[in-house]
Amino acid sequence: GLHSDIQENNFVPQVTITTPAQALGCMYVLEGSSLGGSVIKRQLGKSPHFEGVHFYFFGCYGEDTGRLWKEFRAAVLNTIDTPEKENEIVQAAITTFSDVARCFTPGIREISPASA
Secondary structure, eight states, X not given: OHHXXXXXXTOOOOOOOOSHHHHHHHHHHHHHHTTTHHHHHHHHHTOGGGTTOOXXXXXXTGGGHHHHHHHHHHHHHHHOOSHHHHHXXXXXXXXXXXXXXXXXXXXXXOOXXXXX
16 A cells, blocks of 8 residues: 555655664554544545545555554554663654655655654
8 A cells, every 4th residue: 555655656755764663663653544544535635736646555454444553552562661662663653754744745844752
């Protein structure tokens, strides 16, 4: 889903992942976005700016969305064993959120931890 959207629409996220904790932070944002995916897809579909854009990612899990989110969230919480790891996950999530926002809104400012 997301890979198809990125290729089809030439979106270029700038997320750099070098550790498992950073990967979890990135995945937290992407997996979390699936919760409101059907609403987002419907709203974006109303905009003439996105005419012909499929947004494969939104709604990709169908009826399994809630269950899969709960399983993923539990796995992340079970992984956090130090404050440093928790901070690394949070910082990667903030960076990912900023990068995804920039994909859809050219010129958007970066989101700082203080404003997140």
